[in-house]
């Protein structure tokens with residue numbers, strides 16, 4: 001790492017700032033339905049979906065030098081160091097033609113949050129918080145069937161603990177700034193989307 005990487009990062013940010021990108025953070029516990037609702041939002045409101053977890057899993061598959069470290073962190077339900085995740089997010093935003101992004105599953109702790117702000121200078125337009133009971137999230141994860149190494153009961157318990165201890169404070173932070181839209185995510189997919197839609201529709205109106 002060092003100077004060259006830092007130089008590259010500042011160039012990246014220059015471009016991102018010039019593009020005037022708009023970012024919405026999509027947060028909520030594991031299995032709360034972030035990915036499912038993001039797919040609906042993309043279709044209806046023209047955002048590009050960036051899942052931090054998906055980007056990290058793609059990085060493992062690509063044979064990156066960080067692959068083994070990322071794989072171990074995911075298996076333990078731990079949060080990967082911010083510099084790794086932020087670089088993947090920045091690259092994805094730069095490679096896209098779009099200027100509106102749903103960032104799903106990030107920031108997951110205070111380190112993620114502060115580093116993203118410092119490195120990119122981007123503040124979210126707002127934050128969606130999918131609020132769901134643990135027993136419902138557990139049921140969903142155990143039925144997800146995507147072959148993920150972390151969808152087993154042992155890792156799920158660790159992820160719930162990390163969510164409460166590290167991710168909820170991030171939601172609190174944005175809540176104190178009046179940026180959080182909390183949604184009851186325990187309902188069926190279509191009902192959750194009705195609530196999501198009303199939030200994005202009023203955002204679109206404000207932007208006009």
Ligand SMILES: Nc1ncnc2c1ncn2[C@@H]1O[C@H](COP(=O)(O)OP(=O)(O)O)[C@@H](O)[C@H]1O
Pocket residue numbers: 028029030031032033034035036037140141143144145185186187188189190192
């Ligand atoms: N509102 C819902 N009701 C029931 N099942 C849901 C709902 N939303 C998502 N699911 C299912 O629960 C699992 C986890 O959803 P996903 O969108 O991957 O959540 P997350 O990205 O927050 O972990 C998936 O199998 C998905 O099909």
Ligand SMILES: Nc1ccn([C@@H]2O[C@H](COP(=O)(O)OP(=O)(O)O)[C@@H](O)[C@H]2O)c(=O)n1
Pocket residue numbers: 028029030031034035051052053054056073074075077078079080081085104105106107108112150159
């Ligand atoms: N900002 C992030 C997001 C995910 N991750 C890792 O990736 C795992 C899976 O994240 P995910 O967002 O795909 O999981 P779900 O909440 O969708 O179930 C997390 O448990 C972390 O180990 C991370 O380290 N940092």
Ligand SMILES: [Mg+2]
Pocket residue numbers: 034035051053105
């Ligand atoms: Mg997900």
